Amino acid sequence: MQVIRKTLTAGVAALALLATPAFGQATEQKTYEVLNLFGDAFDRVRSAYVEEVSDEALIGAAISGMLAALDPLSRFYTPDQYAALQSQSIRSYDGLGLEVTMDGGVAMIISAIDGGPGNRLGLMPGDLIVEINTTPVYGMTLDQTIAGLIGIPGTMVDLTMVRPGTDPFLASMVREFVAVPEISFSTQETTGYVRIPLFTDTSASVVSDTIAAIRQNLGDGLEGIVLDLRNNPGGSFDQAVEVASLLMDGSKIVSSRGNSDEDNQNWVADAGDLLDGLPIVLLVNGGTAAAAEIVAGAFKDSRRAILLGENTFGKGSAQTIIPMGDFGFVQLTTSHYYTPDGVSIDDAGIAPEIVVEPSLVILQTRNFPRRTEADLRGALDVPEEGADEAVEEIVAAEDPGPDYQLARAFDLLQALALLNKQAAAN
Amino acid sequence: MIMIKAALSSAIVAVWLVAAPTSAGAADPKSTYQQLNLFGDVFELIRARYVGEVNELRLVNSAIDSMLTSLDPHSSFMDAETYGAMQERTSGEFGGLGIEVRMDEGFVLVVRPMPDTPAERAGVEAGDHITHLDGNDVIGMALSDAVDLMRGKVNSTIELTVEREGVDDPMTITVTRAVIRMASVRYRVEGNAAYILITSFSEQTESGIKRAMAELRDELGDNFEGVILDLRGNPGGLLGQSVAATEAFLDRGEVVGTRARDPSRVQRYTARRGDLADGKPIIVLINGGSASASEIVAGALQDHQRALIVGTQSFGKGSVQTIMPMGVYGAMRLTTSRYYTPSGRSIQGTGITPDVVVEQAQIEPLFPKPPEIGPDGQEIVPFDTGPIDYQLSRALDLLHAMAVFQGGLAAN
Numbered sequence: 133m134q135v136i137r138k139t140l141t142a143g144v145a146a147l148a149l150l151a152t153p154a155f156g157q158a159t160e161q162k163t164y165e166v167l168n169l170f171g172d173a174f175d176r177v178r179s180a181y182v183e184e185v186s187d188e189a190l191i192g193a194a195i196s197g198m199l200a201a202l203d204p205l206s207r208f209y210t211p212d213q214y215a216a217l218q219s220q221s222i223r224s225y226d227g228l229g230l231e232v233t234m235d236g237g238v239a240m241i242i243s244a245i246d247g248g249p250g251n252r253l254g255l256m257p258g259d260l261i262v263e264i265n266t267t268p269v270y271g272m273t274l275d276q277t278i279a280g281l282i283g284i285p286g287t288m289v290d291l292t293m294v295r296p297g298t299d300p301f302l303a304s305m306v307r308e309f310v311a312v313p314e315i316s317f318s319t320q321e322t323t324g325y326v327r328i329p330l331f332t333d334t335s336a337s338v339v340s341d342t343i344a345a346i347r348q349n350l351g352d353g354l355e356g357i358v359l360d361l362r363n364n365p366g367g368s369f370d371q372a373v374e375v376a377s378l379l380m381d382g383s384k385i386v387s388s389r390g391n392s393d394e395d396n397q398n399w400v401a402d403a404g405d406l407l408d409g410l411p412i413v414l415l416v417n418g419g420t421a422a423a424a425e426i427v428a429g430a431f432k433d434s435r436r437a438i439l440l441g442e443n444t445f446g447k448g449s450a451q452t453i454i455p456m457g458d459f460g461f462v463q464l465t466t467s468h469y470y471t472p473d474g475v476s477i478d479d480a481g482i483a484p485e486i487v488v489e490p491s492l493v494i495l496q497t498r499n500f501p502r503r504t505e506a507d508l509r510g511a512l513d514v515p516e517e518g519a520d521e522a523v524e525e526i527v528a529a530e531d532p533g534p535d536y537q538l539a540r541a542f543d544l545l546q547a548l549a550l551l552n553k554q555a556a557a558n
Numbered sequence: 559m560i561m562i563k564a565a566l567s568s569a570i571v572a573v574w575l576v577a578a579p580t581s582a583g584a585a586d587p588k589s590t591y592q593q594l595n596l597f598g599d600v601f602e603l604i605r606a607r608y609v610g611e612v613n614e615l616r617l618v619n620s621a622i623d624s625m626l627t628s629l630d631p632h633s634s635f636m637d638a639e640t641y642g643a644m645q646e647r648t649s650g651e652f653g654g655l656g657i658e659v660r661m662d663e664g665f666v667l668v669v670r671p672m673p674d675t676p677a678e679r680a681g682v683e684a685g686d687h688i689t690h691l692d693g694n695d696v697i698g699m700a701l702s703d704a705v706d707l708m709r710g711k712v713n714s715t716i717e718l719t720v721e722r723e724g725v726d727d728p729m730t731i732t733v734t735r736a737v738i739r740m741a742s743v744r745y746r747v748e749g750n751a752a753y754i755l756i757t758s759f760s761e762q763t764e765s766g767i768k769r770a771m772a773e774l775r776d777e778l779g780d781n782f783e784g785v786i787l788d789l790r791g792n793p794g795g796l797l798g799q800s801v802a803a804t805e806a807f808l809d810r811g812e813v814v815g816t817r818a819r820d821p822s823r824v825q826r827y828t829a830r831r832g833d834l835a836d837g838k839p840i841i842v843l844i845n846g847g848s849a850s851a852s853e854i855v856a857g858a859l860q861d862h863q864r865a866l867i868v869g870t871q872s873f874g875k876g877s878v879q880t881i882m883p884m885g886v887y888g889a890m891r892l893t894t895s896r897y898y899t900p901s902g903r904s905i906q907g908t909g910i911t912p913d914v915v916v917e918q919a920q921i922e923p924l925f926p927k928p929p930e931i932g933p934d935g936q937e938i939v940p941f942d943t944g945p946i947d948y949q950l951s952r953a954l955d956l957l958h959a960m961a962v963f964q965g966g967l968a969a970n
Contacts, residue, residue: 197624
């Protein structure tokens with residue numbers, strides 16, 4: 133069993149030739165040798181493994197391993213797995229409402245979906261999951277990690293978390309049904325606020341209706357909107373492009389580039405802007421990923437919006453599903469997305485023009501205790517009611533306070549509106 | 559973000575033609591040739607279409623490793639670097655720190671520093687969390703990668719950043735690497751018994767047992783009542799050394815048999831040499847951490863009724879791995895056979911059941927003796943002998959009883 137085959141000895145000789153100037157040929161030769169290595173390993177497993185194994189199982193595992201070496205989203209589907217994938221109409225966030233990716237062998241949170249247990253517990257973009265119910269995540273694929281996170285509502289999950297700069301901590305949560313989060317909006321004086329937590333199949337039409345509703349509420353008084361894409365992990369690419377197109381007047385949105393012509397595409401906005409050029413402040417953070425970053429990149433490079441908040445996640449690749457006869461399907465990362473100015477989204481993320489970290493505002497004005505009748509000497513006794521107040525104070529202390537980033541966005545929008553008015557007056 | 563595209567690049571068209579004839583009979587299992595072709599096609603597809611840089615050797619290494627790890631938990635692929643490091647380690651040129659570690663909440667936890675090693679001398683303590691190795695964050699590292707970083711050339715140094723309970727700031731400890739010899743066999747006299755602890759089956763096991771038996775019998779003389787062979791927590795090791803360890807206490811008979819997939823390929827290992835304990839009673843201590851080679855020893859001595867097995871059920875790993883070198887590319891570790899005890903039992907999944915089940919326990923006297931008061935009126939604090947090893951004390955009692963009984967039989 134320890135015999136080294138002649139083909140391998142020949143392989144060593146061929147490798148030595150690599151140093152010669154015939155580079156193209158040597159590269160081909162090397163490819164051939166590397167494939168031979170696989171054939172040799174396959175052959176030995178078939179002949180020497182303690183049990184009989186099917187060729188299909190061996191090759192399936194080998195192909196999965198080869199694709200997993202590329203990135204977490206490149207993978208192989210058997211025909212059955214592919215059929216199961218097709219029948220899943222809505223992406224399920226059942227469980228903890230966490231969008232994750234793999235990073236350095238462990239799971240990294242991209243964002244915690246609005247209203248999910250992970251979001252309520254305060255899990256943040258960039259937090260690392262190193263253990264799920266004490267099972268190490270290291271060595272798991274993305275699919276295996278997700279399978280460990282999702283589950284029947286009501287069941288418990290303990291996640292061992294690592295957040296840079298803090299001690300590891302345990303996040304214990306009960307899984308629940310996490311509904312696909314919906315677009316919401318509000319108006320405040322002369323401005324509108326639109327929150328898109330995820331791009332779903334209906335996002336473009338809902339955004340269109342939302343803008344119409346805001347315009348109806350505020351009429352001519354509308355001075356601009358705040359578009360909130362914080363913790364939006366992406367979702368539907370087409371819908372994100374469509375939403376960008378609704379608010380941009382005919383400029384470039386995004387392009388994809390890869391090795392093959394079919395991987396190189398451009399998307400351009402239709403003419404016309406639902407807001408007729410009114411200012412937009414776009415809120416982003418580290419949980420703004422993928423499709424949401426395409427909108428952020430398009431708005432930034434075309435100067436359609438001012439970006440405020442924190443650097444986005446940096447996840448902008450496109451996968452192509454390629455059929456492999458009746459063996460199954462390969463899902464392969466074939467292109468990266470680029471902003472109109474040619475910045476790769478699958479890299480450092482989109483930097484906001486105005487960096488605002490989430491902060492707790494502590495007013496510096498001294499807060500003197502209010503004097504009341506009861507404080508005056510010789511005042512009549514008042515019935516004691518103090519016990520409940522102490523409890524309320526503790527609750528209040530846990531409240532993270534007003535949304536500082538959002539407050540800054542509104543301020544900025546008002547300043548922009550003022551500038552617009554001045555420009556119009558001149 | 560998944561786009562489905564129907565078109566195929568030119569590289570794939572060739573594949574398509576190969577696969578096409580079989581499409582008609584989809585239920586037919588595909589031939590080996592077609593399966594290998596599929597692999598080649600996916601490889602070609604990646605080369606042509608993947609958006610990033612492609613390292614072909616890395617692709618194939620990952621494919622082989624994935625193929626092997628899909629088989630069982632003990633089969634895997636070592637690439638050239640890993641295999642080279644393994645060979646250098648066994649050659650003794652590589653140094654280590656002398657700590658037993660495991661992963662804990664993403665950090666490396668020091669289970670204990672081994673006595674008289676660089677780590678112990680530098681002040682590393684059990685319970686320390688190592689957060690950085692030479693300034694590199696260990697978070698997200700596999701334990702094996704962290705261990706690789708701790709190993710290195712003898713006399714080279716490494717800087718450990720350590721967090722210790724009760725100490726607020728992380729400490730930096732510099733340790734100089736040295737050759738760490740994992741003593742395979744440790745031994746001492748316990749009562750009138752030769753106590754032999756085998757921590758793992760390495761090349762030094764056979765000679766270690768011989769030395770232990772010679773020294774302990776010399777020390778005990780006529781008082782020698784028997785042997786306690788402690789295999790608790792012993793994860794296994796070399797098959798040949800487990801055979802040698804068993805032979806040391808058997809006069810004849812089969813020790814173990816291995817069977818490959820091909821039923822004609824059965825290999826039997828038989829005891830040849832004399833019994834170093836001259837027929838005196840033997841007790842083998844096992845627990846859930848006793849695996850593989852440990853189970854061969856326990857199983858053989860149990861089947862030949864040469865030893866009484868005491869403790870708890872063993873781990874149950876009944877397979878043998880072969881290291882297969884793959885030229886300059888590394889080596890495969892592949893499960894090639896199962897082994898069976900002399901009576902034909904497979905250990906796989908079930909393990910060895912002790913003859914006398916003794917769970918490890920903490921023993922506290924119900925009526926502790928009152929503290930002794932010294933002449934100065936102060937309480938005498940007894941020298942701390944550490945916690946009582948309950949399983950070992952039960953084994954010693956049993957061995958003593960067996961020796962007394964055997965002595966009685968001999969006298970009649």
